[in-house]
Amino acid sequence: MLDIPNLCSLSGVACTALAVSFSLLGIFDVAMIGTVWAVAFDWADALIARRIKTRTGDDRQFGGQLDVLIDIVSCGVMPAVCRWWLQPSGLSALLRHR
Numbered sequence: 001m002l003d004i005p006n007l008c009s010l011s012g013v014a015c016t017a018l019a020v021s022f023s024l025l026g027i028f029d030v031a032m033i034g035t036v037w038a039v040a041f042d043w044a045d046a047l048i049a050r051r052i053k054t055r056t057g058d059d060r061q062f063g064g065q066l067d068v069l070i071d072i073v074s075c076g077v078m079p080a081v082c083r084w085w086l087q088p089s090g091l092s093a094l095l096r097h098r
Contacts, residue, residue, distance in 0.1 A: 009042070035078055
């Protein structure tokens with residue numbers, strides 16, 4: 001189940017998790033770098049997976065689930081966290097008043 005495309009996908013999940021963490025800390029430049037790396041890993045795993053002909057059905061299914069997870073977190077959760085942080089009544093406003 002852990003072939004090269006799935007390892008690329010897991011690397012993308014890790015980059016996205018770090019991007020969300022840095023975004024919550026207010027370090028947006030590092031968060032954007034993590035998001036770019038997550039997208040790059042997502043793109044690379046698809047290219048590699050198409051070229052490997054010896055992947056089993058379990059590898060393909062696991063990789064498909066990881067791809068959906070990356071898409072949800074990097075294209076759904078990450079922008080929502082950034083937006084929530086940057087809005088005037090969000091977490092940044094709470095932290096500024098302390």
